[in-house]
Amino acid sequence: MSDVAAPAPLADADLRDALDGANLPTLLLVLAHVTGDDGWLTGRFRPSRTRALDDNDTAGLDPQRRHELREAAFAVLRGVREAPPPPDDARIVAMLSASLGEEIPPEYAEPMAEDGGFREPAWLRGPAIGPDGPRVLVIGAGASGICMAHALRRLELDFSVVERNADVGGTWLENTYPGAGVDTPSHLYSFSFGPRPSWSRYYPKQPEIITYLRDFAAPVRDAITFGTSVVSAVWTGTSWDVVLRGPDGEEQRTVDVVVSCVGQFNQPATPAIPGLDTFPGPAFHTARWRHDVDLRGKRVGVVGTGASSMQVVPEIAGEAASVTVFQRSPQWITPNGNYLRRIDDRVRRLMEHVPGYRTWYRLRLMWMLQDKLHPTLRRDPDWPHPERSINALNDKHRRFFTAHVDAQLEGAEHLRDAVLPDYPPYGKRILIDNDWFTTIRRGDVELVPSGVAAVEGSTVVTQNGRRHDVDVLVLATGFSSRRMLFPMDVRGRSGVPLREQWGTDDARAHLGVAVPDFPNFFLVYGPNTNLGHGGSTFFHTEAQTGYVVGLLRELAAHKEPLEVRQEVCDAYNARLDAAHEQMIWTHPGMTTYYRNAAGRVVTTTPWRLVDYWHMTRRPDTADFRPAGQ
Template sequence: MTQITPAPLSVSDPAEAEFQQSLAAALDDANLPTLLAAVVQLTGDLSLLEGKFRPTAMRGPGDHDDGGMPDDVRAELRTLAFDVVLAHRRGELPDAPPLTPEQVLHVLSRCLDEEVPSAQGGMLAEELGALSRATPVIDTASGQRAPHVLVVGTGFSGLCAAIRLDEAGVPYTIIDKNPDAGGTWHENVYPGCGVDTPVHLYSYSFAQRADWPRYFAKQSEVEGYLLDIATSYGIRKRVQFGTELETAEWIEDRQHWRVTLRRADNSTHTAEYPVVITAVGLLNRPAYPNLDGLDSFTGPVVHTGAWDPGIDLANKRVAVIGTGASAMQLVPAIAGTAREVTVFQRSAQWIMPNPNTTRGVEPAKQFLMAEFPGYLAWYRLQQAWKFGDRLHPMLRIDPEWPHQDRSINSENERHRKFLTRYIEQKLADRPELIDKCVPDYPPYGKRPLLDHGWFDALLRDDVALVDEGVSHIDGQRVVTSSGAEHEVDVIVLATGFQTLNMLAPMEIHGRDGTTLRESWGADDARAYLGMTVPNFPNMFILYGPNTNAGHGGSHVLSVEMQVRFVLQALERMAKRNLSSIECRQEVFDAYNGEIDAALDGSIWTHTGMTTYYRNSKGRIVTNTPWTNADYWHRTRRLVAEEFIERTRDQ
């Protein structure tokens, strides 16, 4: 590696001298495509993107730190970056004009050596901060009255809503069933629990963090981030913890929601709020399998979504039922602690390799993210594209593609071959495992998973993979569908969440008395833009039906879009003295018809696998058929004509 030797400078300030030495050392470990983008933004010199500094395309997963540049060009770029930052610190660098959305796309496209579609421009410019994602502010000085809002939940969605309500001057009450903030990141504490999205992306655009210790954070680190957010924004002290929404009833003559809140001590009380925002998400109620004999199992039974931190797995024979996201993280974490781990798999999973999955963030990169203007923002933006909408084409079924049993289009097939080779390479020493681990359905048919050491764990002598479902439990034995018996001491249910039973167990009565559950049915939730339902005025659902980006990316991005949309509705209520705002039925129907038609051409309709995305009738309930950018365009501006509005004097 070519080292940077700073030019002789007269630096009388020891702190400045130390900064320069630290900067020079950090630049030797910089991600050069990110560094180039930050330098271009600081200088406004777009010509730097052409010629010798232009990175090559990334091959395979990872960050492509060297950008494919020769050694001498890398050294020249680092020296240029060093000089630019020092000039910026001294005030000698003229302020560059803000980048337009088109320029943001141009910089990103050149630094990744691939063309990012023009439709991405506005959304990515917001993510970068080149465009504002600010939400409306209520003008109380002119007599505008904002309605009081009840926010349910303090995970990513609830905290984002509370922060924006505070900024807008909207009064609110916020509750959470747990004893502290964090939502699913407070509840899920099973060994190995962490994110499957790069954590620099899996965070708020307005509260980015430079000192993440890992590229893919563990549960405690994400929970700590959310607790810090809740504390620093003054939300945590306002939350009514140990409180959940039991019922909500719309009172038409008062234009209010009458709610029943249940405390941790099982006491209840009623209150009235003009507006209710639910922010409980999809992953908040564990799904328990209906297995005969499970209740009479003689040892501990624990669900990954309701983990008992006091459970002792040392020297125990542990059965893990399920091979979804939590199992992928749990098994590598407990292998070597338990005497034996037996994994029961109904179907194999496609698992993505990424060299950053188990890596810590290098101190040099943490320094650059904290001290080099724009470096963190551009690194985050690259992740937003690479882990998000870049993957969307793999989801669309090409009806002319001849191999529909194994893939759905040419790009999906290319990805299938890459992932199959990865599995074969990882399990080369155990060829009998390969057939068990290569799925027989197309990639992305189920939730994409990352390799957190899964295949390494399967290669251990004390880990066994049983590739058949569980029939029942007989005493201390797990019995499979073939009748094989496995004696175990502990059963771990890695069986996911009640994703289709949205907003359960809350009972919500609309304007005509119909409950939301009656309107939806048991597993067929629908909403306009995933947020609002006719007959349920002044109720907004965050991370609701068909808002999950099944192709990848950070759901925090979607949440920020949704919260901005909700704040526009509240601003309209304040400005126009509205008592209620409600989605029109015809708008709701047309939108859901469009959703269903688009989903009909998606990977999730493929009959070769089961997925929690799909309900009992085959409809996709959780996922959106569109790109994140499509959803950004749809939610950026509230269209008043799509809603029924009532004024306070009506």
């Protein structure tokens, strides 16, 4: 759980040294908690408001007061082995509000108390069900599948997990391209009941993420069968007959419940470029990186300028002889001072040894980087400049991002038109500046502001008619995230395949979890559960896992299969679609992978995380019916 019971306290010299690296607003929260005196946050050390993505390390204090604060903290914290009892929920919110310099609504109190580990999440509390409960099969051992496995182990159910790969990790096992990482801070990118205090970077890279997931999976690894995929799942009226394909061929398994945790980012999207299959050199997707291909001395073409491109191009520039980046459309990019920073040893010692420091730091991030951005993405129907932004706050962000572009391109203004988007900020996934502008200014890197029209031999022909010779072609073209659960054949009560009911790109589910006509079949990271406005997928995963746990308890108690009512699912999706009509992604002219061919947003949620947390707090049994009734 949380770090309220920390390891042995630091020696005096180590504590003094560690305090020199402290994030002072977090330190003030620790002092208020340890002493019970909130005056630390409201008196002469009162922190300034934390703005944007800045950690506000100095709390806005002058050097003298910083020194005095560290001295006072040393006197309080030396020898402290554990924090006092957790604050009540209202005080947690009040303390964080003072630390951040803005009011946090009281509706965040309960989720913050649980996410900070001040108490165990409600879905992990309660008695075990035992092995006589429903038999469960989990599909996928990425982050969601591992989380579900932990929950099922707590419930002492008879369960198994099947994973098509040879190890856990899902997308973080598969995406090993140079520079692969996440745009969520490390201390937020972990489960509330499985923290990792010793991250080496503020924003982790793939090797450290996969290490975390492997460590987190260790207690449930015995339940996972690797190298095994689901061919089909058919509801028999009382249970699911599942056909699995593994190293030794196919087998059938009968279970009471199937939980799909396959996620949305497991099928690389390969664009239909004429002539691509005839390219004579190595051509591969970032999610299938060819580590056997030596880029030294090669002319490398990279198709796309999304998140993976923005991470990989700065890594290979300077190694390859040249890098040519083919950009179909520019992206809005935000600066972030922490994105490339390593966490120094002083901060890691605070995280590991000072009771409460990691918890309070995480909770500050939870507010800064989750729902705080949501109003910026809501359309104002009376806003007079819809061609450039969607509300006054969104326009302020546009000016801030534009100023960052201008500062980065000083002396290279010829690149400005190519990199500056002509649509409102957040209309597509926002990206973090990973030395991108520095990279595209290099003499051995060329940004081509045109999509790829065709490949002719080793020549890439762009839509503006230019020709570019390359030796290696990298497809940074994202994923087929809307084609969910493909290629599995799942058939429910009616026998009509789920793939046929959803079509190729219009998946729908109640809360993203339950689908009418499919009893005892639940999803984690299903339709409309991806996050577009910020926040950690781990928070969302825990909410969905908790909801499924509630359904399993209901199944165990009443022994009747559960199927969400069609009208309930339809009403939820109507509310969801109406909410999306107020969001940036449905603004006129927006094109994003979030939307299907008909323009409906399929992958992403319109809700704040706190809204979804309350929606999934516990299942309403009136929303479900026994199968067949």
